[in-house]
Amino acid sequence: MSAGxxxxxxxxxxxxxxxxxxxxxxxxxxxGETNPLHLEPDAAHAAGYDDLVAPPMFAAVYAGPAFAExxxxxxxxxxxxxxxxGAQEFDWGPLVIAGDQITTEILLAAINExxxxxxxxxxxxxxxxxxxxxxxxxxxxxxxxxx
Amino acid sequence: xxxxxxxxELPTLRVTPDGEVMARYAGASGDFNPxxxxxxxxxxxxxxxxxxxGLYTMALLARAQTEPAGGPETLKRLAVTFRGVALPEHxxxxxxMVSEQHEGRLVLTATATQQGxxxxxxxxxxxxxxxxxx
Numbered sequence: 234m235s236a237g238x239x240x241x242x243x244x245x246x247x248x249x250x251x252x253x254x255x256x257x258x259x260x261x262x263x264x265g266e267t268n269p270l271h272l273e274p275d276a277a278h279a280a281g282y283d284d285l286v287a288p289p290m291f292a293a294v295y296a297g298p299a300f301a302e303x304x305x306x307x308x309x310x311x312x313x314x315x316x317x318x319g320a321q322e323f324d325w326g327p328l329v330i331a332g333d334q335i336t337t338e339i340l341l342a343a344i345n346e347x348x349x350x351x352x353x354x355x356x357x358x359x360x361x362x363x364x365x366x367x368x369x370x371x372x373x374x375x376x377x378x379x380x
Numbered sequence: 381x382x383x384x385x386x387x388x389e390l391p392t393l394r395v396t397p398d399g400e401v402m403a404r405y406a407g408a409s410g411d412f413n414p415x416x417x418x419x420x421x422x423x424x425x426x427x428x429x430x431x432x433x434g435l436y437t438m439a440l441l442a443r444a445q446t447e448p449a450g451g452p453e454t455l456k457r458l459a460v461t462f463r464g465v466a467l468p469e470h471x472x473x474x475x476x477m478v479s480e481q482h483e484g485r486l487v488l489t490a491t492a493t494q495q496g497x498x499x500x501x502x503x504x505x506x507x508x509x510x511x512x513x514x
Contacts, residue, residue, distance in 0.1 A: 256408070263408035264439040265395060268451060289446070289455045290439040297410045313413070314425055318434035322459040328452060371459075377426070 240308045240341050247338045248298040254331040257285045260294055277330075284331035292323050292368040296357050299337035300372060303355050309341055311353060312376050319352060320373035326366045334362040342371075351376045382448040384486055384509050390476040393444035397432060399468045405436045431465040437472065441492055441503055444474040450510030456485065457506035466492075466499045476505060484508050 254274065261271035269276035270286040277285050287295075304311055329335065339357040346352070357370040382390055402416040414421040415431055422430050438460050446455050466472060472494045480487035485508050492500040 260408040263401070263404040264436060264443065266443060268446070270452060286452055288439070288442065288452055289458070290435065290442045293411075293435040293439075294409050301410070314415075316413070317415075317465070318462055320459075320461040321435065321438055322457070324457045325455060380426070 240306065241343065242340060243308075244338060244340050245299065245302050245306060247336050248302055250295040250298060250335045250337065252287060252291075252295060252329055252331050252333045252335060254285050256294065257287050257291065257331055260291050261288055264288070264290065282328075282330055287329040287331070289323065289325050289368075291329060292325070292359065292370060295329065295335040296337045296339070296359050296368065296370055299339040299357055299359075300355070303339050303341065304374075306341075309353070311374070312379070315377045315379060317375050317377065318373075319375040320371075322371040324369045326368065327361070329361065329367050333367075335359050335367065339370075339372075349378050382509075384449075384478055384481075386478055386481055388478050390444060390448045390478075390488070393440060393447070393474040394471055395440055395474075396471045397436075397466075397468045401436065401468060402430055402432060405433050409433065409435065411435070427465060428467065431467060434462045434466075437462070437466050437492055437499060440472060441474050441490055441500060441505075444476055444490065445488065445505050445507050448509075449507045454507045454509055455505075456508060458503065460500045460503040462499065463501050464497055464499050466494050470494050472499070 266288050271288055337359040339355050342356045343354040353374050355372040359368045361367050406412045419430050446452055474492050476488045476490040478486050479489045488505040490503040490505050491498050
């Protein structure tokens, strides 16, 4: 895309994330998951998985670096201190397992303004090492005006 | 055993996040925005104090589905709008009701409430429970 078209629709550099067993466990404990598939490798093996299974909302972790890239993109120019999370959608494909390598691409889909608030909408797509789409996300952040 | 029929409700999930949950979630997720960690900073940008991460509250909403439905593979889609900030030390309740059924896939509407206010209202959930009654 040529310069001057602005940040909407411009692909940001893909971000890579290697899913580690202890990160899944740390995340599961932080959100209160008790399913042993997220905590005990033996239970995951017994259920037919190679390693610990990530909870679906672990998407926030593996897609996090791509989202951070978008938040701090100088051309998008989000006032991070005034940001709150407005809305979130995730659609999941195959489960993510410890050892997976996830690549996430994100782009700014729209900027809307309403009642002095700016709504930034980002679309993300995360794929594993087999090129299966494990999660699609729509992230809406709201930036409040400084007083 | 939870009944997954039109109009039926899933078991209510009740969680009271302690004051350290934001630090644990920040470490687990990598989201260190100071509105979640620094009381003075949060107040300086017009918030009542440190607030929970929205994606933490959404993770509770996900748990309210996957626990009765039978595991992480049952959750296919979640779409939420955050209506207000959620605070630590106050109970969050998650309620979910089956609103549509398409063969093995169910659509539910879920709400997260704290101190009588909906912090997530009309979330849309799609699950494929382990066993759907015929």
